[in-house]
Amino acid sequence: RETILQVQDLKKHFPVKDGMLFSKPSRFVKAVDGVSFDVFKGETLGIVGESGCGKSTMARLITQLIRPTAGSVLFKGKDLVTLSEQEMKKERKSIQMIFQNPYASLDPRKTVEQLIMEPLLIHGVGTKLEQKKRVKELLEVVGLSEYHAQRYPHEFSGGQRQRINIARALTLNPDLVICDESVSALDVSIQAQVINLLKDLQSQFQLTYMFISHDLNVVRYISDRIAVMYLGRVVELGTYEEIYRSPQHPYTRALLSAVPKESPFEEKQQIILSGDVPSPMNPPSGCHFHKRCPYATEACKTDSPVLRDYQNGHMVACHLAGEI
Ligand code: SF4
Ligand code: MG
Numbered sequence: 001r002e003t004i005l006q007v008q009d010l011k012k013h014f015p016v017k018d019g020m021l022f023s024k025p026s027r028f029v030k031a032v033d034g035v036s037f038d039v040f041k042g043e044t045l046g047i048v049g050e051s052g053c054g055k056s057t058m059a060r061l062i063t064q065l066i067r068p069t070a071g072s073v074l075f076k077g078k079d080l081v082t083l084s085e086q087e088m089k090k091e092r093k094s095i096q097m098i099f100q101n102p103y104a105s106l107d108p109r110k111t112v113e114q115l116i117m118e119p120l121l122i123h124g125v126g127t128k129l130e131q132k133k134r135v136k137e138l139l140e141v142v143g144l145s146e147y148h149a150q151r152y153p154h155e156f157s158g159g160q161r162q163r164i165n166i167a168r169a170l171t172l173n174p175d176l177v178i179c180d181e182s183v184s185a186l187d188v189s190i191q192a193q194v195i196n197l198l199k200d201l202q203s204q205f206q207l208t209y210m211f212i213s214h215d216l217n218v219v220r221y222i223s224d225r226i227a228v229m230y231l232g233r234v235v236e237l238g239t240y241e242e243i244y245r246s247p248q249h250p251y252t253r254a255l256l257s258a259v260p261k262e263s264p265f266e267e268k269q270q271i272i273l274s275g276d277v278p279s280p281m282n283p284p285s286g287c288h289f290h291k292r293c294p295y296a297t298e299a300c301k302t303d304s305p306v307l308r309d310y311q312n313g314h315m316v317a318c319h320l321a322g323e324i
Helices: 055-062 085-091 112-122 128-141 158-170 188-205 216-222 240-245 250-257 298-302
Strands: 003-016 027-040 044-048 070-075 095-098 176-180 208-213 225-230 233-239 308-311 314-316
Touching (some): 027 055, 027 225, 044 216, 055 176, 055 208, 128 158, 188 216, 208 216, 225 240, 225 250, 233 240, 240 250
Parallel strands (some): 044 208, 095 176
Antiparallel strands (some): 003 027, 308 314
């Protein structure tokens, strides 16, 4: 399979200012702490984890909206981390993001046409006539119509606004679209509609998705593979079947056991996570999960498990992978 994106040992450590104004920061929030994975062309890679685990920071590092402390982001073989802002602007045509809040992400003073046209203007693509034609095309593609072009965002429902955001993201024919909690603010029935739309668009335009969500129920409907994050690290990565049918990491199992059962016949024992979610400011030594893990050994307190191949590409970061 063709790899479109390779993230290698990506880190973002935010300095915490404490004490004197000019003193060097002595503490860091390790929002993203050594993350590596590949994204294959045409797939949807789901990224799940509790809020504060570094999912959104990672998305912003990939698009270079924030610059990493270390690591590389190879997009079609080119390391985005080394690019200047000017060079990065060109790459942003091919990598688009769709954010969570369909209310805040659209400028209320602009018409739908202006909003969808904006990326074309920024990148100087097409004549006025071609731009208008493109907007009309995109409105139809996302299930709206040209009659909506002259309206303003407040005239639309949350689901429709997210359709407008999707149209905007597709304006420049991207290869990779990163959805960060893109349906989380919507009602469940509307979530399903938007996810189905995203799936249709994926096959229609050969899109690759990274789909970030705290909600395992949402991620399961769209993802081919899933990466589970915990405190700035990927702890497990596998296909949909591997993660949902045979999760190996104790954290993945705990997350899944908290998801409501699909049918009353399915016996699932809920694993209650003990302990508070530790802060990324002071992540525990060794395995970040050891304070909440029912299987933790002495070694887990000091040795950091690396994400390694457990079986045919199913990756697990746990000293006891396969033994639990
Ligand atoms: Fe639990 Fe140890 Fe595995 Fe971490 S490495 S998940 S503490 S068993
Ligand atoms: Mg987030």
